[in-house]
Amino acid sequence: MSEPIYRANVLVCTGTGCDSSGAGSVIDALRGEVERRELQGEVRVIETGCRGFCAMGPIVIVYPEGLFYCQVQTTDVEELVEETLVKGRILQRLVFEVPHSQQAVPFYDEIPFYEKQQRITLRNCGVIDPESIDEYIARGGYEALGKVLSEMSSEDVIEEVKASGLRGRGGAGFLTGLKWEFTARAPGDVKYVVCNADEGDPGAFMDRSILEGDPHSVIEGMAICGYSVGSSEGYVYCRAEYPLAIKRLRLAIEQAEEYGLLGDDIFGSGFGFHLKIKEGAGAFVCGEETALIASIEGKRGEPRPRPPFPAVSGLWGKPTNNNNVKSYANVPQIIRNGAEWFAAIGTPRSPGTAIFALTGKVENTGLIEVPMGITLREIIYDIGGGIPDGKEFKAVQTGGPLGGCLPASGLDLQVDFDSLRQAGAVMGSGGMIVVDEETCMVEFSKYFLTFASAESCGKCVPCRVGGRRMLEILTRITEGEGTPEDIDQIKEIAKGMDSDSLCALGQLTPGPIMSALRYFEDEFHAHINEDRCPAKQCVNMISYYVSPETCVGCGMCKRECPVQVIDGERRMIHIINQDGCIKCNTCFEVCPFDAIVKLSGGEIEVPEEPIPVGSFGK
């Protein structure tokens, strides 16, 4: 053996997040510095997929110690190599610090962000080099495929997947094994396996991370599926906006073909499986399975009514099994470790883990994988580190633009497919947006509605027109023009969209508004009946005043006001001219004495014109 043994592995995340914060040049600098110090025979620099903590990127992890360095820049590289790789010392200034407590946590496995996580689907992401099939194999990769092809019948495989209780990770949570069985039983010689990697939910990037960080797990899962449903051809439908994912997947397919793990007669079993990539243009509706299939066929990406389901009549009219990236990625481990192992993780009816893209008003944002059944409080406070700037938690939206929100009373909810649905939110694709007290829930639901209605394909009326009408109503409400009938109208439109839309896009578009109404109806009423936005965000309903008691007459607000509607000289109480104010919030931000008062639905008493500081009310 001529391959040297490396005492240290330096893993640099080159996921899309870290890449955009400069991981590429950090890698080059690291390789250069390692060579300059002639360490290349002992230290290996490896590019990996996403670690989930993208906000702290570029992330560099040094093994065997498991040292976790964040926000590493090229200027840090020389010292990093000197201190850590030569002298074995921790470079304190690159170590992660817990927000608030400022406690330094140098080791990967002790960082609170990771402590409550359980990485199963993402087990290889950030740990192996995704461009090396050998590293995947070193972690047990393709053993499940080998086992399936040499020891199991296709019925055995389906039974095993059914027994694991795996539910589809694409949103609806349908039992994966059962779906496979439908496809397997459907009559026909030619069948297809499709992987849905469209990932249209804005802000979600778990599927991308898997394709970028562990592409072979998806390939292996799809090949196993092909064997059990009787298909020798698969398609991965991935949006073209994911160039790195596509590149790594393509490379992985080539490597698997070279090893004979894709192609004809895999493992000498006679079973063959071929995989192709189909790039999508990135329309949200193309994530819906019938639209996706139409798009692969080269047709316009529009959904069609189901049944027939793709399992019976899918791609080119043939029986087709479609699953999400994460669903496939879980399969090899279920086969390797057994259905019981998987079923024991999570909750009885939702076994396994959930992956969320945690964003919004939390200290630590990123991609997390947690066992089903964990509470929202644990996710938001223990992993997410709580709400920044001492603000109050207000709501959390799960399931993306077709999901729903939950208020503080839902924080102790144990998250799984069913509990979320009962509470009016959904698991969906795994988006999780946390908002604080400064978010207006009418505005918040309007944001999702704007997205969903813009992405309507227009084929069916309830979705196309219903979405627009609802958006008009919400816009009116946020502008202070709402009427008492609006709420009933929203509810009526929602009912129609839910029952009459062609696909789940239209059916679920009212979700965010309905859940906001369920938990925050008072806020809607305040807008409509009192012209008041409780979160003080809707500009037509707020006003700014200079508090005559607090103002010291420093003139800062007057100087900074972009429309010059503030009156007053030095040492005089300043006055905002209400008619000209554009509610830009500048004075509120710049006043060094917190003398600017922001009000919605009320006013305070101020002098008619500037008077000397201290003389008000005397």
Place this chain on the structure above:
Amino acid sequence: MAQIKSLEELRRLRERVERDISTRRDTGTTIIVGMGTCGIASGARETMRAILEEVRRRDMDVNVTTVGCIGMCNKEPLVDIEQAGKPRVSYGNITPDMAPRLIEEHLVNGQVVEEWVVGRLQEDE
């Protein structure tokens, strides 16, 4: 690349490539080489290379890491061996030619090379 035609062949390949990622696992055994300025000056780099070479030759499952100066500069190069459940043993003045014997006796035969020992550290001290 050769095609993999059976589960056996896959497992053989796995054994071969597993070592590549072994530093990313806890092997239970760590060899720690003192790499302060003092260590480097007295030849710790060469000692480490010799240790790595020996580990490779014997295809052993151990992690090799470095550590800064620990204040026994006259005993450099210092090499510590840490095994799960056993006290950490520090060896002093380890030159490259001593590496094979150190590894053979301590790690393969499980016997501490008493004459080279300069200290012992109980776990969790």
